[in-house]
Structure formats: C-alpha cells, structure tokens
C-alpha cells in the first residue's frame with residue numbers, strides 16, 4: 001500500500017472546531033493539558049525535545065488495516081512512538097520498519113498485556129466478535145489514560161444511519177463500555193469509506209467493466225480512509241480531544257452510480273452501471289458476503305433514496321485542510337482498479353471472485369451467542 005501523503009502538522013493557526021461536532025474543550029495544539037507529552041514537537045523547541053524522550057507510546061490496534069495503517073504512519077511522522085498490534089504474525093511484515101510491533105488478539109484479552117504496558121493512549125479498532133469486548137476495554141482502561149475508538153455515525157439522525165445495523169449495535173456497546181470504564185475517550189465516527197469502492201467494484205471493473213449493483217441513486221459521502229486516519233492520529237497526540245465525538249464524511253454527496261462513473265472517468269474507461277433489484281443483489285452475494293451485511297447495506301441505501309448524504313465539516317475543522325474528494329481518492333488508487341486478480345468470467349460471488357465485503361466478521365444480531373447484551 002502506498003504511504004499516505006503527510007498531513008501538515010501544526011503548520012498554521014489552531015483549526016476552528018465546529019461546536020456541533022466537538023462537544024467539549026477547545027483545541028490546544030500547544031502545552032496545557034495531560035496530553036502535552038504526546039504532542040508533536042517543533043524540532044527547534046529544546047524543552048519539547050526533552051519532553052519527547054518521555055512520550056509514552058500509543059498502541060494502535062487494527063494497525064495493518066485501512067485506518068490503523070495511516071494512524072501508525074502519522075504518529076511516526078509526528079514523532080510519537082507507535083506500537084502496532086497485529087494478530088496475524090505475517091501481517092507485521094507490511095508495517096514500517098521503524099514501528100514497534102507487538103502481537104495480540106482482541107479475542108484473547110490477556111494477550112494484549114505486553115502491548116499495553118507503558119502506553120499513554122490506545123487506538124481501538126474492533127473487528128472481532130463482541131464477546132471479549134468488556135474484558136478488553138477494562139484492560140485498556142487499566143493501562144492507558146486515553147482511548148480513541150473507531151466507531152460509526154449510529155447516532156446521526158439521517159435515515160442512512162438509522163436502519164437495523166449489527167455493526168452499530170456492537171459499536172454502541174463498546175462505547176458504553178468505554179464510558180463506564182472511566183477512561184478519557186474520543187469517538188471517531190466515519191461514514192462510508194471511499195475504499196469500499198475497491199472491495200465492491202474493482203473485480204467487476206477489471207473483468208468486463210460492468211458493475212451490477214442495487215440502488216444506483218442512493219447518495220453517500222465517501223470519506224477517504226487517509227482523512228479518517230489523520231483525524232484519529234491528531235486526537236491521539238494533540239491536546240483537547242477528550243470527550244470529542246466526531247462524525248467524519250467526505251465533502252460531497254454522490255449517488256452510487258455517479259461514483260462508478262467517476263471511477264470510469266478517472267481510469268479513462270467506460271464502465272456500465274447495471275441496476276440490480278435488492279433480491280438480485282442478495283442472490284449475487286449469497287455465499288460470499290455475510291447476510292447481515294447485505295441486509296444492513298440494502299436497508300441503508302433504500303432509506304436514503306431521494307435524500308442527499310449527511311455531510312459534516314469535521315475533517316476540515318480538525319485538520320485545517322479540506323477532506324479529500326472521492327475523485328481524488330480514485331486517482332490515488334487508480335492502479336488498484338486496473339491491476340490485481342481478474343476473474344476469467346463474470347464475477348461470481350459463489351466462486352469467491354465477486355464483490356468482497358469490507359466489513360470482515362459481522363456480529364450476529366442481539367440474542368445470538370456472539371452478542372454481549
């Protein structure tokens with residue numbers, strides 16, 4: 001994966017924070033709070049260089065994932081020691097050489113102890129079943145002063161985010177655990193990731209340039225994973241984000257068919273969008289996507305038809321730079337749409353070459369053995 005461009009840090013005046021997305025505290029990029037020891041120092045600041053030696057590491061879970069990887073890079077760029085958690089040892093090879101790598105598994109809470117020793121903050125990405133979440137959050141609160149949690153906008157009053165959604169239930173459960181643990185926290189709530197486009201459409205684009213998909217008119221505001229990671233990194237080392245609750249979106253509302261058309265435009269290829277009914281989509285993804293994910297997406301897309309996507313200014317408010325557009329994201333990942341496994345015939349989810357779910361393990365609905373409440 002290409003290293004993300006470096007976001008300028010502390011190169012201008014403190015960014016303005018939108019009170020609607022930042023419930024507490026002003027942003028203090030200079031000394032003044034508990035987080036001073038994690039701030040990114042100016043290299044000519046002797047006092048800070050002394051402080052740097054005392055900067056406790058940040059444990060980054062999901063460090064080999066889309067967002068965690070960016071967080072690791074930006075922490076390192078900011079001079080903050082990053083400790084990357086991996087649970088598959090082979091994944092460690094994909095991390096930068098100058099990052100400390102620890103192994104641990106969210107489903108085995110005690111396996112996290114070594115990585116948690118001496119940390120100041122934790123970036124929590126939960127992609128495991130929920131059973132061990134209470135024990136893990138308790139451990140994080142024992143070792144760290146701050147947890148930044150990658151959640152979703154399940155509290156946002158827009159129909160897209162208010163449909164039945166097992167991921168949202170899991171995220172809400174973990175937020176409650178974090179609040180009850182009494183640890184300082186920041187909740188990051190990105191909407192739909194721009195990179196979902198790769199999981200969803202790249203194999204069809206490579207195969208025959210025909211994307212068969214439901215709800216072409218459903219509008220979302222895809223957010224660039226690099227912007228999500230940049231906001232998360234800021235909240236991990238910059239003062240003033242305790243209690244922050246940030247809904248992150250991309251800058252524009254785009255229909256799904258329009259997003260496919262932008263991809264074709266950037267690639268210089270004609271890509272056809274063929275509308276599927278919800279039932280056709282269910283049968284196309286049968287066997288390759290978890291049914292709860294399919295139903296969750298269909299409900300969200302269906303509910304948003306006829307409305308523009310929900311958009312916030314939070315990326316700009318926190319980073320002081322505009323969120324990247326979907327077109328920009330596609331341009332920066334164009335090769336990924338052209339190279340890679342090309343199915344020999346039309347993508348068939350049953351043969352494993354069809355659209356891939358970007359969600360990984362999906363919790364079962366309440367009442368199932370996986371569910372904690």
Ligand SMILES: NC(=O)c1ccc[n+]([C@@H]2O[C@H](COP(=O)([O-])OP(=O)(O)OC[C@H]3O[C@@H](n4cnc5c(N)ncnc54)[C@H](OP(=O)(O)O)[C@@H]3O)[C@@H](O)[C@H]2O)c1
Pocket residue numbers: 061062063064065066067068085086087088089091104105106107125126127128150151152167189190191192193196358359360
């Ligand atoms: N896709 C979206 O549009 C969207 C929108 C809002 C929120 N989100 C949320 O974003 C999160 C996913 O973030 P992402 O896309 O950056 O992740 P990702 O790319 O799917 O990567 C998953 C990460 O989780 C790690 N992991 C998996 N199982 C683990 C375990 N048992 N113990 C420890 N680590 C484990 C993996 O580590 P290894 O490489 O070592 O296996 C990997 O680093 C999810 O909570 C999702 O709900 C997604």
